Structures are given as C-alpha cells and as structure tokens.
Amino acid sequence: MHSLRPLAKASFALCSLLALASAQAAGISDDKVRIGVLSDMSGQYSDSGGRGSVEAAKMAVEDFGSKVLGKPVEVIFADHQNKADIGGAKARQWWDAEGVDMIIDLNNSAIAGAVNVLAKERNKVAIATGALSNALTNEFCAPTAIHYTVDSYSIASAAVDAVMKQGKKDWFIIAVDYSYGKVTSEIITNFVKEGGGRVLGTVYHPFNAGDFSSFLMQAQSSKAQVVALANATNDTINTIKGAREFGMTKSMTFVPQLVYINDIHGLGLEQGQGLVFATAYYWDRNDESRAWAQKYQARMKKMPSMNQASIYSAVTTYLKAVQEAQTDDGPAVVAQMKKMKINDVFSQNGYLRDDGRMVHDMFLVQVKTPKESKGAWDYYKVLDTIPGDKAFQPLSKSTCYLVKK
CATH class of the missing domain: 3.40.50.2300 (Response regulator)
Incomplete structure (x- = not known):
C-alpha cells in the first residue's frame, strides 16, 4: 500500500497541472478582452463608420457591463486609410503584439479580405460589418471570420x-x-x-x-x-x-x-x-431600435448607419459568446456564436452559417x-x-x- 503513495501523489499532481492548464485555456488569455475597431476614420467612409463605429462598440461594452468573465473589456481603434497594406499591417500588429482578441468594422472589402487571411493564420476573430464583397464568405472565408451586415x-x-x-x-x-x-x-x-x-x-x-x-x-x-x-x-x-x-x-x-x-x-x-x-x-423600425438609436444620437448628434448599428449588435453577440464559451479563444468563441440566435436593435431572425455569413432579414x-x-x-x-x-x-x-x- 505504501508503495502506491508516490504514484498517487504524482498522479494527483499531474491532474492538478492538467486542470490548471485547462482553466487557463478556458479563461481570458491575458486578463483583458481587447476589441479593435479598424475603420476609415478620416476618408469618405468615415461618416458611416469611423468614430461612430468606435462609439457603437463602446456602447455595446458599456451595456454588457464593461466586463466579461470578471475581466475588463477594452475598445481601441485605428484608421486603415482605405489602404489594404496599412489595414493589414495594423491587424498584424494588434494580433501579434498588442493582445487584440477581435477586430471589427473593416469598411473596405480589400482590407477585410486581407484581415480574413490573417485571422485564418492566427485563429483570431475578424467581424466585417462595413465591407460588402461576397468574396469574404467565398474565397476569403475563414473559420474565425464573420461577415455580419450586408453583402453584394x-x-x-x-x-x-x-x-x-x-x-x-x-x-x-x-x-x-x-x-x-x-x-x-x-x-x-x-x-x-x-x-x-x-x-x-x-x-x-x-x-x-x-x-x-x-x-x-x-x-x-x-x-x-x-x-x-x-x-x-x-x-x-x-x-x-x-x-x-x-x-x-x-x-x-x-x-x-x-x-x-x-x-x-x-x-x-x-x-x-x-x-x-x-x-x-x-x-425607426420598432421601439427597441428607436430607443437605442436615440441613445446613440444623444452621444453622436446623428442617427446610426446600419454599419454602426450592426457593430453594436456584433460586439454584444461576441461578448455573449465569450461568456458562454468561458474563453476568448477565437475558434471556441465563433463556434459558440454559430449556436446563437440574434435578435436585437439591428438583427431580425439572425444566425451565423458555416461560411461565416450572418443571415438576417433585409x-x-x-x-x-x-x-x-x-x-x-x-x-x-x-x-x-x-x-x-x-x-x-x-x-x-x-x-x-x-x-x-
């Protein structure tokens, strides 16, 4: 009997290490969820995206409670200047060096395509709300890439x-x-x-x-x-x-x-x-959409574009998925999002398909x-x-x- 104790202790220690590793894997990777709004901040798409997109993302985070799984949620932003090389470089920097978990908006199809490629390589979440090309759910589809609002x-x-x-x-x-x-x-x-x-x-x-x-x-x-x-x-x-x-x-x-x-x-x-x-x-579709839009208007002095409204919806859905999946791991979060029904200020009868398309009423x-x-x-x-x-x-x-x- 005594000879089994060292083995039992070693087995217990191994199980403890595996449990700890599992808990770390299932939690928030670096004690913070970072959301990057990559948008046109100064060009011709800035009115339907830009600072309004950033504000919509912040509103979603605030309404969620500013935390998920007990960890803070941070929104950062950058201007892609409608140039694929600049947008791609910023996405790479965010994912490789700055701990960003999800990138959203991407209101230029060429940039969204480049970011989808990076998302596939890094298993990170990319949600294109402002891009239109159907290529994003065809040749540029990726397991952790989502096309949320509308397409061609x-x-x-x-x-x-x-x-x-x-x-x-x-x-x-x-x-x-x-x-x-x-x-x-x-x-x-x-x-x-x-x-x-x-x-x-x-x-x-x-x-x-x-x-x-x-x-x-x-x-x-x-x-x-x-x-x-x-x-x-x-x-x-x-x-x-x-x-x-x-x-x-x-x-x-x-x-x-x-x-x-x-x-x-x-x-x-x-x-x-x-x-x-x-x-x-x-x-002005219903009471819920009116209430949220008026809240947005009070902050931005204008009504939201469909891109900005969809960012509020997408960030909220993403945070719900992180909470349900108990992790900010990209593949796990998107897998959870694909199980969800999305009905909110933006979406009617929404759900995610295998190709990353968020389907909803138009x-x-x-x-x-x-x-x-x-x-x-x-x-x-x-x-x-x-x-x-x-x-x-x-x-x-x-x-x-x-x-x-």
Whole structure:
C-alpha cells in the first residue's frame, strides 16, 4: 500500500497541472478582452463608420457591463486609410503584439479580405460589418471570420427584383473600380439576366471620383431604362446629384446598391426622394431600435448607419459568446456564436452559417418625399421585408471550403 503513495501523489499532481492548464485555456488569455475597431476614420467612409463605429462598440461594452468573465473589456481603434497594406499591417500588429482578441468594422472589402487571411493564420476573430464583397464568405472565408451586415448579393437581390417587376429590363451599371464594385456589378448582371433583362454596359470609376459627368453620359447614351450604382457614400451621392443636374432621373431609374442613412441625410430628401434600395437596418423600425438609436444620437448628434448599428449588435453577440464559451479563444468563441440566435436593435431572425455569413432579414425601402417626412432622419418607407434565407446567397452557391455540399 505504501508503495502506491508516490504514484498517487504524482498522479494527483499531474491532474492538478492538467486542470490548471485547462482553466487557463478556458479563461481570458491575458486578463483583458481587447476589441479593435479598424475603420476609415478620416476618408469618405468615415461618416458611416469611423468614430461612430468606435462609439457603437463602446456602447455595446458599456451595456454588457464593461466586463466579461470578471475581466475588463477594452475598445481601441485605428484608421486603415482605405489602404489594404496599412489595414493589414495594423491587424498584424494588434494580433501579434498588442493582445487584440477581435477586430471589427473593416469598411473596405480589400482590407477585410486581407484581415480574413490573417485571422485564418492566427485563429483570431475578424467581424466585417462595413465591407460588402461576397468574396469574404467565398474565397476569403475563414473559420474565425464573420461577415455580419450586408453583402453584394443581399443588397442587389431585393432592389433588382423590385425594379425588374416594374417591367424595366434594360440596365447600365456605374461601379467603383475596386473589389466591391467589380463583385457587385457581376452580381447585378447575373440577377438582371436571370430576370430576362439585359445589361447594356458597365463603366468603372476611380474611388472617390471628383467628376461623374463622363460616366453618366455613357449611361445616358446606352438608352438603358435603369442605372445601377455599384459604389458608395460620397461616390453614390455625387452620382445621383450629377444625374439630377443632367435631367437623367426624369427618364431613367437610378438604383443605388449601398446606401446609408447618412448618405440620404447629406443628399437631402429633395434629391433623394423616390430612391428604392435594400438595407439591413432602419432606426425607426420598432421601439427597441428607436430607443437605442436615440441613445446613440444623444452621444453622436446623428442617427446610426446600419454599419454602426450592426457593430453594436456584433460586439454584444461576441461578448455573449465569450461568456458562454468561458474563453476568448477565437475558434471556441465563433463556434459558440454559430449556436446563437440574434435578435436585437439591428438583427431580425439572425444566425451565423458555416461560411461565416450572418443571415438576417433585409428591408426594401423607399426614400420619402419632403412632404412625407415628419422631421430630421424620418427618411424611409419600408416597402417589404425580405427573409434572410431569401436575401443572402444560398450555401448551394458558396465556394467556401468550410461548406459541406
């Protein structure tokens, strides 16, 4: 009997070490959860992202209690300047040297793609709320990468379908000359052809272009009934303003793809009235969304974009998953997120798929006339609700290696 005591002690010591290792692995890696908001802080996407994205993330952390598993949660931020090399370098620095656990926003598709690659290599969580390219859940998908808000497929499907039902079959596309514009123009073309229509031409313009007259003249010369705009923010606003100046909106229907409420605020209802597009979020949808948006407005002096609202949702969901998984380990947290249903100020009927796509209901909206609006930020009429399973690309069309066919 006595001869077994050393063995028993050694066995107990080994079990204790394994339990300690397991507890450390299951806890918070460095006694703090760090969330990095990587956004356009100074360029044309800064109004729909930027400081507003940082504030939305902070609001989520505060509402969660500023701690998870008894450890503090910190929000830091950086400006990617809409340059993939700068964004990638910052993500690498955050993950390799500064203990960041999750990076969010990424409101540029080229940057989001680069960060997804790094997330896959490092098993870290990347949540793209501001990027649009479907490539993020196809060729750039990763086990710990999530595409949260909208994408090229979801914003095109509802709007193209609505206009095609009006009998308008001849289209022309004006697109920004980088990943988002190219992917979106291809998706629009596919939807138009599937609906029995024709795309009479596509023209690409530089990012943050100053003059759209030549691109608009090409659209006018095509004799198309519809002009789809595969650009965003200032580029979309300036395209629409130019079209109205040339009198093109009287004979041609303009269908913008990515529109934030900030864009309509800047454009004004006089010029924006009648525009139809798909959105993931409208602040005036219900009591819960109104209450949160008004809280945000009190801090930022404006209503949140759908990107900023989705950041609040995504950070909250992430922290809930950390709490449930009892760890900030990237793969474990994302696995937990994929078990969750997401219904909050942003998401309706939300859930995460194997390809990293967060599926949720979308809304087809029309911009109100000045007479219809009851005041500042009362801009949309909701025409239709599109169930998430219909709005987003089906998994059967996915090229993500994580999807089992």
